[in-house]
Amino acid sequence: MPDDLLRFVGGPSPYWTGWLWLGLALLLMVIVWYAVVLVWTLPADRLRRLPAVRVLHARLLRRRFASAVRSIVARHRDGDLSTAQAGAAMSRTLRSFLHQATGARTQYMHLDAIGAGALAPAAPVLAALDDAQFNQASPVRVGEVGADTEELIRTWP
The missing domain is CATH 1.20.5 (Single alpha-helices involved in coiled-coils or other helix-helix interfaces)
Known part of the structure; x- marks a missing residue:
């Protein structure tokens, strides 16, 4: 057969x-x-809704933005950026991270609005960054506020 x-x-x-x-x-x-x-290539708001991808997306966001903050601090330490420029760059980076992580349009929000809502843990760091950016006589040290910014990004819920 x-x-x-x-x-x-x-x-x-x-x-x-x-x-x-x-x-x-x-x-x-x-x-x-x-x-x-x-x-x-999916937008961040769609990635936050996918259960299988959500954790990986959050981890990659944290790593990418924390690395950007370290780079800004290193550039300031090397003399490439002034204190005001470093404060502005870290503020922009933190606000972009918060937008990507939460969907809130933090790039356009005032500090009071950020402090009054769900983004309140970021308000003190953003206030320090604003002080470094806009106050010539600011006692804020870029290295310290950079470490605080990086820690905030790494531990964001």
Whole structure:
């Protein structure tokens, strides 16, 4: 009976079965690639709603923005940025992080509005950054406020 079956289906295949597995693996890689590109290009508000991606997205945001703050502090330490420039850059970075992490339009919010809402833990750091940016005689040290900003970003809920 097996010989009859082989004759019916045309005999043993002249192709190596590894080609089938290689083709399936390549097809799977293409599907995964498209899924990664789709997720990677989604807006932040949609990523915050996807349960499987939410944790990874938050971790990547924290890492990216904390690294940006470290870079600003290093540039200030090297003399590339003044205290006012470093304060402005860190404030912009923190506000962008808060927007990406929460969806609140913090780039356009006043400090009082930030302190009165769910973003209240960020208000003292933003106040210190504003003081460093706008007050020439400010006692704020960029290294210290940079560490506070980085800690806030890393521990944001």
